[in-house]
Amino acid sequence: MILTPEQWHCVNPIEITTPRVALRPLRPTDAPDLARIAGNDAVAPILASVTSPWHETDVLQWIEQSRWRGRVGFKLGVCLPDGTLIGPLGLGGTPKSVAYFLVPSLWGRRLMTEALQRFLPWACLRFELHKITVDHFADNPSSGRVLEKLGF
Secondary structure, eight states, rough: OOHHHHHHHSSSSSOOOOOOOOEEEOGGGHHHHHHHHHTTTTTGGGGGSSSSSSOHHHHHHHHHHHHHOOSEEEEEEEOOOOOEEEEEEEEEEETTTTOOOOOOGGSSSSSSHHHHHHHHHHHHHHHTTTBOOOOTTTTTTHHHHHHHHHHH
């Protein structure tokens, strides 16, 4: 039997939560929010893999290509307790690397740091990872501070 993505997620759920955020698989319905966040004038210049404006059809393709399938090469939505999507984070590449972005109105509140503090140990254990790489643009020192707080 072939499962739909929604059926597969029910059988293989991700439950990563902190007091202020929850991580979940991205859904096609997230496309408008992701396009809006990535298209923000403060966010767009610090993204390496998306264009601005980020057209919804491209966002849908990005979501599909990086959906949770139980292996490295996925992105998750970072959500507030009320379910509001505030950005994605992902694990992929060779070497294994982490990427993320966040809605600017919530910058400086340590939400992405909190999400990554829970996500990284989970990912290392789940996938038996011994090394994860990260980087950020030189003109994005805030992301550098997030990574420093995480021990990078």
